[in-house]
Amino acid sequence: xxxxxxxxxxxxxxxxxxxxxxxxxxxATAAAAMDMQCAIxxxxxxxxIIRKGKADKLQVAPIANPAMPMPVPNIVGMLPGMTxxxxxxxxxxxxxxxxxxxxxxxxxxVESGVRMIACQMSMDxxxxxxxDLIDGVEVSxxxxxxxxxxxxxxxxxx
Amino acid sequence: xxxTPDQVLDCSGMACPMPILKxxxxxxxxxxxxxxxxIATDPGSTSDMEAWTRKTGHTLVASEQADGKFIFYxxxxx
Numbered sequence: 001x002x003x004x005x006x007x008x009x010x011x012x013x014x015x016x017x018x019x020x021x022x023x024x025x026x027x028a029t030a031a032a033a034m035d036m037q038c039a040i041x042x043x044x045x046x047x048x049i050i051r052k053g054k055a056d057k058l059q060v061a062p063i064a065n066p067a068m069p070m071p072v073p074n075i076v077g078m079l080p081g082m083t084x085x086x087x088x089x090x091x092x093x094x095x096x097x098x099x100x101x102x103x104x105x106x107x108x109x110v111e112s113g114v115r116m117i118a119c120q121m122s123m124d125x126x127x128x129x130x131x132d133l134i135d136g137v138e139v140s141x142x143x144x145x146x147x148x149x150x151x152x153x154x155x156x157x158x
Numbered sequence: 159x160x161x162t163p164d165q166v167l168d169c170s171g172m173a174c175p176m177p178i179l180k181x182x183x184x185x186x187x188x189x190x191x192x193x194x195x196x197i198a199t200d201p202g203s204t205s206d207m208e209a210w211t212r213k214t215g216h217t218l219v220a221s222e223q224a225d226g227k228f229i230f231y232x233x234x235x236x
Contacts, residue, residue: 030175033182034213098173108179 008153009038010145015158016048018058018090018102024158025049025105032112039115039153041145042137043122046158050118050133055102062086069093110136117145161220161231163195164188170199170227177203178210181232185216188234193219196230203228 009031013024031038062077116137167184169177177198207230211218217233
């Protein structure tokens, strides 16, 4: 049997919502635990995930999100405060299911050697400075991520 | 089961991916040939521990289920 295997995982984290922040961090930490090398490229709104003190404050969008366990009609989702309500519900479901907090997963990702790459261009666009980001993050561009990804990495985008 | 573990790790109540992360840490701390007994309640842990041991080169010596718990005996093999 000749199966080709890869020991690298290259992830792009594009979104800054609660639900979108989990998959990259879960897969990255699991990859590190499986002795794989992993890098996450945080770009555009994905930068929010690695902003100091922000991870556990990310929110979920109640509008145009028909897959929520308790779907909110868009007209209701538009009302002020509904994002906080939806986020509160989501957080309580996560807590009940004993899912780790995003801040814990972030900490474990850094600790286990996941390369956390913040997109320099996105930082410039969004006015984010290096000191706004958690420790253990490197600031680089597309070529840095692509060099890592080009070395036989599985690549995922969230 | 008559396997005497060198260390016991209780991951009861933890959701994916925590049991894998904790298991990795615990196995890293063992000596070659030592056995970790890991207890989990996450039903996904059965296939996850099989995959984890296959990928990392450690040995899943035995596993059992009792009272909603999934118990794994993992031998540090490298």
